[in-house]
Amino acid sequence: MKKRNLTQMQLSELSGVRQAAISELYRNARQEINLIMLAKLATAMNIRDISELLQFVDENKGD
Numbered sequence: 001m002k003k004r005n006l007t008q009m010q011l012s013e014l015s016g017v018r019q020a021a022i023s024e025l026y027r028n029a030r031q032e033i034n035l036i037m038l039a040k041l042a043t044a045m046n047i048r049d050i051s052e053l054l055q056f057v058d059e060n061k062g063d
Contacts, residue, residue: 001026004045015044 001011008026012019017040024030042050 006045011041011044015040017041
């Protein structure tokens with residue numbers, strides 16, 4: 001969002017995704033996201049490579 005100078009509200013309007021859901025994603029308060037929501041967000045931000053939106057964490061790291 002910062003790269004594209006978008007607020008959560010603007011992204012919500014462009015994508016059709018609830019602002020509350022975007023806020024949860026931004027704060028890492030959501031553990032799951034469906035592909036439809038991810039596609040809507042990517043389309044709204046003109047992202048072709050979905051990996052730009054994803055960050056994978058190795059939960060076993062440190063074991």
